[in-house]
Amino acid sequence: MSEPTDPIDPFPTRAQPPVSPFPPLEEPTAADPPSDWIDAADAHDLPTRENALVALGRFAFPPAPPLDEEGEAARARRWTSQTVLVACVFLMIFNAGSVQNWARQQPPGWTQSTIDRLATVWVEQLALLGADQPVEGLRQLWREAQTLRFDGGRDKAAPDA
Secondary structure: OOOOOOOOOOOOOOOOOOOOOOOOOOOOOOOOOHHHOOOOOOHHHOOOOOOHHHHHHHHHOOOOOOOOHHHHHHHHHHHHHHHHHHHHHHHHHHOHHHHHHHHHHOOOOHHHHHHHHHHHHHHHHHHHHOOOHHHHHHHHHHHHHHHEOOOOOEOOOOOOO
């Protein structure tokens, strides 16, 4: 039984390879005629055509005129207001316990008790949503780090929280 022979070429052809339109690498190439070469020419100096979508966008939605000082000031105030609002909302959600702690440090009175009650309800509602989980996770990691000793064991005197 004879073994089939695998062709050397992965895409076997019966004909010889076609003749290349390029000259062999060993032969020197002819120099460009002097009329085809301009020493001062640069390909980056050639005019380029603008992208059709960019031109359509500029036609359909022309850029607004530049803002005057009053418009710039209004934009800055708007940006600052949005940044402060986002920071306040973030802190109200993820740092709600601070308001409760602050209210407990104030002298007793109607305002203090009202703020303390509102803060307590707010913290309880956020706990139902799970917004206190990141803070509690960090607090638990801190407590575990406090109980570690240099030899890698746990401190036996530290209370479990």
